[in-house]
Amino acid sequence: MTDTTIFAALRPRLFATAYRMLGTRADAEDVVQDAWLRWHASARAGLQSPEAWLVTITTRLAIDRLRARLAEREAYVGWWLPEPIVEPDEQTPESSAELASEVSMALLWVLERLSPEERAAFLMRQVFEHDYADIAALLGKSEAACRQMVHRAQQRVQQHRPRFEVPREQHRALLGRFMAAAQLGDRAAMKAMLADDVQLVADGGGKVQAYLRVLHGAGRVAGSFWSLENKFPQRVLYRPARVNGEPGLLRYVDGQLESAQAFRIEQGRIAAVFVVRNPDKLTGVPQTIC
Numbered sequence: 001m002t003d004t005t006i007f008a009a010l011r012p013r014l015f016a017t018a019y020r021m022l023g024t025r026a027d028a029e030d031v032v033q034d035a036w037l038r039w040h041a042s043a044r045a046g047l048q049s050p051e052a053w054l055v056t057i058t059t060r061l062a063i064d065r066l067r068a069r070l071a072e073r074e075a076y077v078g079w080w081l082p083e084p085i086v087e088p089d090e091q092t093p094e095s096s097a098e099l100a101s102e103v104s105m106a107l108l109w110v111l112e113r114l115s116p117e118e119r120a121a122f123l124m125r126q127v128f129e130h131d132y133a134d135i136a137a138l139l140g141k142s143e144a145a146c147r148q149m150v151h152r153a154q155q156r157v158q159q160h161r162p163r164f165e166v167p168r169e170q171h172r173a174l175l176g177r178f179m180a181a182a183q184l185g186d187r188a189a190m191k192a193m194l195a196d197d198v199q200l201v202a203d204g205g206g207k208v209q210a211y212l213r214v215l216h217g218a219g220r221v222a223g224s225f226w227s228l229e230n231k232f233p234q235r236v237l238y239r240p241a242r243v244n245g246e247p248g249l250l251r252y253v254d255g256q257l258e259s260a261q262a263f264r265i266e267q268g269r270i271a272a273v274f275v276v277r278n279p280d281k282l283t284g285v286p287q288t289i290c
């Protein structure tokens with residue numbers, strides 16, 4: 001295989017690695033491009049595993065970029081959510097390995113609370129199944145320190161991860177009922193589908209109006225959907241979509257995209273809602289309703 005062919009075959013995994021670390025398409029694509037330049041310029045005689053070499057380089061580049069982005073994110077207006085990867089929600093199996101490899105918005109939200117090194121260590125161990133010797137070499141830390149980082153990260157992630165996997169069809173069916181209730185402005189029906197301690201996180205980035213605090217409680221979250229329908233009666237429409245590989249919704253007002261929404265489901269009810277409104281993060285989403 002040629003160098004170009006090897007890289008092209010591994011590119012989807014490299015992009016998934018960078019996206020998990022950085023949460024935006026543009027940053028992930030930049031990191032993959034930088035990895036390609038280093039791959040193209042490197043001496044690879046005797047290289048045993050091109051995949052291991054490229055994943056390592058990509059992760060290092062992503063850590064460096066994430067560190068450089070920390071100041072920007074600290075100054076970000078409101079809550080920072082990842083840029084959603086959105087595809088039509090069709091009644092078919094996943095269309096590609098790339099989509100199946102993406103992580104949920106809920107997990108990326110938790111990973112944002114970790115340091116760059118913790119995030120890298122957790123992903124390399126839990127997602128890509130690297131051994132601790134490899135992680136230690138990558139991060140320049142001892143194996144014991146890496147084990148501790150992974151343990152702390154896993155504890156934080158576990159607090160926000162559903163205890164039971166929700167079948168995709170149940171996830172889709174619940175969102176279908178919620179979508180219908182939201183379009184009717186049926187506050188009681190929406191509230192019945194929300195967990196008592198549900199939370200809603202919105203990201204406007206200072207570009208558009210969005211909640212600057214996390215909303216808590218079924219009444220307040222149902223009220224946020226009701227208030228938009230009340231403000232724009234019969235002008236709010238929802239469309240199902242896959243958001244980061246899971247069933248989600250796109251919301252349109254007067255035919256124009258207003259937000260992309262991801263949901264965490266637990267025990268048959270919605271436990272968290274993630275609403276991305278920042279237009280800079282929605283450029284890859286259909287802007288007008290079909």
